[in-house]
Amino acid sequence: MDDLEVSSPAVGELEATFNKAATHLQALTANLAQDKLLFFYARYKQACEGSCNTPKPGFFDFKGKLKWEAWKNLGDMKKDDAMREYVSAIADIDPDWELKVDVDGGSKTSWMRVSSFQPEKDDVREEDKNSFDWVKENNIHKIQSLDSNSIVERDENGMTLLHWAADRGHTEIAMCLLEKKINVNMQDAEGQTALHYAASCGHLNIIRVLLDHGADPTIQDSDGLRAEECVEDETVRSLFKAL
Template sequence: MAENIDLIDEMSLLEKNFNKAANHLQSIVSKLDSGQLLEFYGFYKQATIGVCDVPKPSWYQTQAKHKWSAWNNLGNMSREEAMNKYINAITKIEPDWKIDSNNDANNSWVVVSSLPNTDKKLNDNDKKLLDWIKEGNEVRVKEILMINSSDINNIDDDGMSPLHWASDRGHLSIIKCLIENGAYLDLQDNDGQTALHYAASCGHIETVEYLISVGAKLLKDNDDLTPKDVADENVKAML
């Protein structure tokens, strides 16, 4: 019985340190290269979920494939070993990170929340994926997705995903980043509209061309309208 209690306490301490390390990673993302970020991504997924249990992404989802490989290549590594490797990797980069880290062990991974009050100006530290997408900040979007893209297809209260928002704004570089990281092309909002509906109705020609090139479908929304039916005159001919 005593041994079991010791094992539980040891695991609890490991998880606590792991969560602190994950929290600290947010503050040093800009210092890391893509290889390091992929390594952390793989360890994090292995530590929190276990052995890779998702299929390999589609050919055009390049970043998603890189991240899938980083996780899948860990094979049957235990969650405990993945946590230890994650902590050791952080320590190798910043030996004093535990001193500087916040004592709050809550999970730090970015999640998509309901859209904030538009009248309230957010500090950069409070902004989520949707906020950066609306601002068209490709650098911050890439940083978030490189660390964790598991929420990339989450929807807000209007049923809109990050890809819907990016297509509405016409942020082509962000759209490419989202799709490369595993965003669902034909995800429909509460009205049955896809990202292609949004891009077409707003007249974002380059966005429409790209979405079609990677296989977006001309689905009908809840009013039986396809993207071509709602398209701006400048893009209607393309569809």
């Protein structure tokens, strides 16, 4: 046990490695299952804020409850232990991750791809895929072929194709949809616009594209939150402050 404690990185080194790991997570989330996304979310919150200190979300806030419960279940875990588990999990997924990280680049946020926290469906055959599958896969060619009726479709949670593009960080698809005149300010079942999703996920390029096409940053979701209030990354927050 003493040997393990001696070999553990110093607090400053651990925090720096943790921040790099959080940055690299941006490149991994598209292929992560729901339980793994929750794992990272909870440990990021624990590392940055300590034990869960927020009220449990309402019954109909499906995504919020999953996030809250994952964090709450960590109990009194120490911040350093949360960082170590976060970094270790990144290494399990991508053993060479530290060689791929641009220390000074990339955005970092505790919450990414919020729409991933929905019931997952089985693998879909190519011939059975729909426009939502194409957006998630970043299949720009399929999206370019959609007609005006198809681009206004919603899924079971009221999300449009633009919500999904904003959530996944697919800038080219978002621009394509906007060029096809999709309503940039459409809200999902929880009152969130695509700008809420992009802000929450820390996708700077998507945020800029949405704002350039008339996204309204003053729209509130069902909890009374504007997109700016969903932001956890300081770089993203500064962009909204400049509006």
